[in-house]
Amino acid sequence: MPVGYAISYAVGNVKFTALGDRVLVKEDDFRSGYDCTACNKSGRVTCAACGGSGKSKVVTHAKCSDCGGAGNVACAACNGKGALLYIPENSERRPTSGEIVSLGPDCTKLSLGQSVIYSNFAGHAMDIDNIVLRILHESEIYLIVDGHLEMSRLRSKSDVTTI
Ligand SMILES: [Zn+2]
Ligand SMILES: [Zn+2]
DSSP: OOOOOOOOEETEEEEEEEEEEEEEEOOOOGGGGGOOOTTTSSHHHHTTTTSSOOOSSSSTBBBBTTTSSSSSSTTTTTSSBBBOOOOOOHHHHHHHEEEEEOOOOOSSSTTTOOEEEOOOTTSSEEEETTTTEEEEEEEGEEEEEEEEOOOOOOOGGGGGGOO
């Protein structure tokens, strides 16, 4: 049975409505795996020259010349960005996941709020306010996922079952 009517999704005061057999997916925050651990996402690290005090160790009452008195400097690992935006090619090629937030009236298999997996190269992605929305045809969705994708919790093979 087709959904029969369009279900919209709003970001702030902007509303998105999937048409036809299209779905709108809010992508999972895949960048979290690329957060810079050297600076804990802050983009700044304690200045090594002054140990964070901001004071020169050479000249009394002078500011540390390395950090200009701030006590911290831009993280070298991420260039001060707090995240490593470089995504290895083999990671780009992996499918990605997200949650269905809008459904077109002709969709028949999927429903709102489902977690799904699809190709990283399918559809069109839009960056809006730190979230990524992707427009896909319903047929481009590979899988529906129940539960949360916290693979680190799968400690042993006994946690993986075929239902
Ligand atoms: Zn960093
Ligand atoms: Zn310093």
